[in-house]
Structures are given as structure tokens and as C-alpha cells.
Amino acid sequence: MRILLVEDEPKAGEYLRKGLSESGYVVDWVRTGTDGLHCATTEDYDLIVLDVMLPGMDGWLVISELRKTHSTPVLFLTARDEVDDRIKGLELGADDYLVKPFAFAELVARIRTLLRRGPIRESDLLHIADMEIDVMKRRVTRNGERIDLTTKEFSLLHLMAKRQSEVLSRSLIASQVWDMNFDSDTNVVDVAIRRLRIKIDEPYAPPLIHTVRGMGYVLEDRT
Numbered sequence: 001m002r003i004l005l006v007e008d009e010p011k012a013g014e015y016l017r018k019g020l021s022e023s024g025y026v027v028d029w030v031r032t033g034t035d036g037l038h039c040a041t042t043e044d045y046d047l048i049v050l051d052v053m054l055p056g057m058d059g060w061l062v063i064s065e066l067r068k069t070h071s072t073p074v075l076f077l078t079a080r081d082e083v084d085d086r087i088k089g090l091e092l093g094a095d096d097y098l099v100k101p102f103a104f105a106e107l108v109a110r111i112r113t114l115l116r117r118g119p120i121r122e123s124d125l126l127h128i129a130d131m132e133i134d135v136m137k138r139r140v141t142r143n144g145e146r147i148d149l150t151t152k153e154f155s156l157l158h159l160m161a162k163r164q165s166e167v168l169s170r171s172l173i174a175s176q177v178w179d180m181n182f183d184s185d186t187n188v189v190d191v192a193i194r195r196l197r198i199k200i201d202e203p204y205a206p207p208l209i210h211t212v213r214g215m216g217y218v219l220e221d222r223t
Helices: 010-022 033-042 059-066 083-091 104-116 151-162 170-177 188-200
Strands: 002-006 026-030 047-050 074-078 096-099 125-128 131-134 139-142 145-147 209-212 216-219
Touching (some): 002 010, 002 033, 010 104, 026 033, 059 074
Parallel strands (some): 047 074
């Protein structure tokens, strides 16, 4: 799942970016309200973590403009702890409001809760053939057997499962899973696909990951 983080303070931003990435999310981090609104209205995010006091455009204005066209869940994460501020944030369209300092575990718990009840909520369980992906628990089973995946392997499989039967290019996979625009000479995606195949396909039948020459990869049941 992809999160937009709008935070101008460098240490806080890096802390949040690293922590959320390690929790399995793809995180885009911008430092101004102007950039935040631009990204939020031109890219596809599952959730936005938004500070209030931002250069260029404050969080109040960002969400006011965003809500004219988008219903992406927004969690305000700010040092402004007055009751009036919380009320204002919620009335402007925020879905949750967390005051700094905070416990990181609480932030992740609130994000998960928002994602479960999001306006375009995806199913918590994805199925393809005999494989089940529990998105919220980040657990994968095939033929009833649990398969342990790394964070990136899970993100890769989750992306392919959400868009199963759709051929995904290497560049799209790299941008969605690694948050990078990569040189076409690199083989980071191919290596990750190979490792994923070893875990979810080689011990089982039928194979679910397929290579489409010259185009990319697709996850589908071809039986």
C-alpha cells in the first residue's frame, strides 16, 4: 500500500519514512504543502499522513483543496494539540488526528484502521488458485501452508495480486514497490521475481507468476 507523507521537519520525516517503509508501506515523502497537494491530486495513494504547519501551504488548506476532488483517507499528524485544532481538522475532512509526540505503534495501528475502512477499501483477503493473501496480517498461505516473505517480497506479491491477470512492466513494479525510477539495465525486479517464484511457485502447482516476454510479469491462474 502506498502512503503520501507530508512533513517538513527533516528528522521527523526521515523517522516516519523509514518506520512506515519497514512496516511494509511504500512511502512518498514531500516537505511542503504545495508539493503535498500536487502529489495527492496527481498520484494514487491509499492514505495521506499530513502535518498542519507546512511551508508553501498549510495542512488546513491542503485538505480543503483535496476534498474538492478526492476522498483519500487523511491522518493529521501535528504538534497542534488544542481541541479547536482537532475539531477544525476533522471538520475539514480529516479521517483521524494524532498529536505529536506519539507512539509509532499507535500511528501504525491508526493507519491500519483507516485503511480497513477507507472509501475504496480493498478486500483484506486476496485469493488466486490455492493461494491466500491476508493483507492486514501480511500473511501468505498456499495449499494451507504458510509462506514467509520479506517486506519487499510481500509488497511485490500484493501489487501483483491486486492487479492479477494484468501484465505489469518492470518500470511500474519498480516504482510501486521500490519507489524508484530505475535504469532499464538493472535487474532488481527480475531478481525479486525469481526469489518470489522460489517461495510461492516452485514447491506448488500450478505456477502463478508468468513472464510475458518484452512486457513484464503477470500473476494469474492459467489452469
